[in-house]
Amino acid sequence: MPTQKIHDQINSRLEDLYRRHREEPEGSVARYYPPEMEDSKDLFAISLCVVDGGGTYQTGDCDHAFPLQSISKVFTYGLALEDNGRDRVLESVGVEPSGDAFNSITFDNRMNRPHNPMVNAGALVTTDLVAGENKDEQLRRILDKLRAYAGNPELEIDESILDPQGQSTDRNRAISYLMRSFGMISDDIEPNLALYGRQCSVHVTAEELSLMAATLANGGVNPRTGKRALDRRYVRDVLSVMHTCGMYDAAGQWAYEVGIPAKSGVSGGILAVVPGKLGLGVFSPGLDDYGNSVRGVRVCREISEDLGLHVFADETEDLLLHAADPEK
CATH class of the missing domain: 3.40.710.10 (DD-peptidase/beta-lactamase superfamily)
Known part of the structure; x- marks a missing residue:
């Protein structure tokens, strides 16, 4: 489990991500929602759940529940x-x-x-x-x-x-x-x-979304409850299809730039999985032309680049070590 110092540093990095990306344009809201959905387009949440112990780090509107939709x-x-x-x-x-x-x-x-x-x-x-x-x-x-x-x-x-x-x-x-x-x-x-x-139409929060992602990252076992949600033999199949097809018709661009299995939904959620390490849940209803969360894509891209998480990166850095030493 991470030390308090590392815990604080991870939280600090998420807060920095949240602050910077919150200031950027959010996109549009899926058109079939009722008009009051416009009131939620400024909501923004980032949650990260590590496989080791199922601990979560989160910032923003992480208690707001939203429909899974395509996720x-x-x-x-x-x-x-x-x-x-x-x-x-x-x-x-x-x-x-x-x-x-x-x-x-x-x-x-x-x-x-x-x-x-x-x-x-x-x-x-x-x-x-x-x-x-x-x-x-x-x-x-x-x-x-x-x-x-x-x-x-x-x-x-x-x-x-x-x-x-x-x-x-x-x-x-x-x-x-x-x-x-x-x-x-x-x-x-x-x-x-x-x-x-x-x-x-099942509703989840960003924290729950990150735990769902972490369960896939943990070979199908929920890292917090210890209960198996998916037979291990099929985790590979699910992640493979997520990696190549999960981000609508921007899946190729996502695989090229971000390089981790993910799935988006038009409610503004993105679930991303780093096998063996962590699950990421981002929520922001503003959508790009492909139906993916604008802020969500940017946050995932930056996290992947900063931590070397792309599946074909030359060197993969451990999340907690990277957080402990910002000079890396």
Whole structure:
């Protein structure tokens, strides 16, 4: 565990990041939110959770809860892998970057499947693949998983955003019915759309998001509770797809500049994972043209550069050692 001196230095660095990036433009807010969402576009939070002991360092609006949105795709994909196995899931959902927007109506025509589970088409299929006798059981199992990752047994769905969010699901509905015509998804289109909407509407804080990331960094075991959230054999699969497909159609740029597995959501959250070391959760609703948090991308980029976290960096520095010696 870090000493008090290192603890203070990490907090100081996060405060500096928060102060500098808070002054930069925040972008825009996802358009399907109700008008009052405009009031939250100045919210900004950074939380870092280390694997060793599950300690968190945070600054900003870390107590503010926001919907996971597309970040939920990560965890449902992991659950689908556990329920069906790698080969079965790969038959239904690929692992290739699409190069298109997350809600594009495009598929891998050669393999007759969505490109990957991080775009809406693939996520709708992985949600459909979650085991359960009915949609209520599927939802319960998804919620239980999310709670295990976050270390919070009281995570809930925010029903208030389902109606305004539901008004914009026509594109997902079109994707689903087209996939059904190709035999990519089951016949339960409307119930599956409702289930998908509910998993996206589960609310977390930035601190909980960083703990969810740290759980993936810790081989699928929540470092705070000690409970396994994902079978170790599938952690590699989840992180690999996050690394290549997790940041919408800016995934290639992210892999080039930041170089760590991550997933964003249009609510303004970014979950980033440094395997064996830490999880990062950033929240800022202002979005860039790709649907990624403007401040979140900048914060993650700076942390990766400063600490040498890029997977292909020449030298990787230990977070705590770097924090202990700012001259490094």
